Amino acid sequence: MPEPRIETNRTTPMRDASFRRPPPQDQADGLRRMFAASRPRFVAVASNPHVAFSGVLLERLTSAFATLGLKSIVVDASENAPEPNELAVVDLSVCIEPLSRDVAYLAARGLPLRHVDARGSSASFLQAVADALPRADVVVMHAPASDLCRLFSRRAVRPVLMAADHPTSVTHAYGAMKLLAVRNGLMSYDLLLSADPQSPRRDRIAEQLSSCADRFLGAVLRDSAVIDPASDVDDVPTAELLRLAHALLGSEDDPAEAPELRAAHPYSPVWPAAAMTRN
Structure with a gap:
């Protein structure tokens, strides 16, 4: 498997003022226009320090959004995220790193607490x-x-x-669900599972988490997507991941019925070293 391309320069973060939007050309155009006329959709992703390949999961999720023609920014406030740029307290925009045409990244460990x-x-x-970053369609908030x-x-969100x-x-994932359910009353969740697609435990893990959510919290695990930790950044998002991404955005269309969407927007991000952990 080829090594991922890595961006390590944090002292002089890049800015992409254009964040260009492609012209209408596919079945995702309606979804893009919906977001163009509204505020960005926020996706809450509960970080998990026991998932070694969390960077791969985030990359795959943003690749699904990019395949749908949407621009996203990953705000990484997780336990293992890089320290934010010292200019973050003055101007967040200068700290944002564009990783591709459709994805940007912001190192934000500790920043949410500064805004309490x-x-x-x-x-x-x-x-x-x-x-x-006003041109972002989706803000992926990765935090404890x-x-x-x-x-x-x-806000009423559907945490991942x-x-x-x-x-x-x-x-740990169940603990995150319990905290969000008890403190915020959030009762609907999705799951990104880092596992070999051939693992005999992959389905049982989702079933176990879903059963505990229902029995002890009255919550629901709506959807799940298994992501191979050895997947490459150029791999096409799976159908189950595209369906999960659609559900998070509130779309009722089934992406499986429009496979041409997958090739409509080439996706080749460059993830920071701390965000892309491939051991």
Whole structure:
């Protein structure tokens, strides 16, 4: 497998003022126009320090959004994220790194806590990110469940959990679900599972998490997508991942009925070293 291309320069982050939008040419045009006329859609992804290949999961998720013709920014406020640029307290826009035509990245460890108001909400940070990159259609907020509780205390979102093919990661994913359900009343979730597609445990993990959600929290695991940690950045997103991405964006169309979408927008991101962990 070829090594991923890695961007390591954080002292002089790049800016892409254009963030160009392609002309209408496929069945995803309606979805893009819907987002062009509205505020960005926020996707809450609960980080999991027990998932070694979380960067691969984020890359695959953003590749699905890019395949649908949408531009996204990953705001990485996870436990293992890089320290934010020192200019982040002054101007977030100069700290954003464009990784491809359709994806940008912001190192944001600790930044949500800097935006906590008197009511314990960090919602102002979401608006700050949207203002810093107004052409983004999707903001992927990757952060611990405790930070997501503060960030989305005033929003109804469908959080995405992360897990891997081992029990510790699944336990942590359930803990994130429980915290979000108890503190924010969020009862609908999705799952990104890092596992070999041939693993005999892949289906059982999702079933176990879904059963615990229903029995103990009254919550629902709506959808899941298995992602091979050895997948390449040029791989076409799977049908199940495209369906999950559509569901997160509130689209009722089935991407499986429009396979030409997958080739409509070539996707070749360059992920920062700390975000793309391939051991």
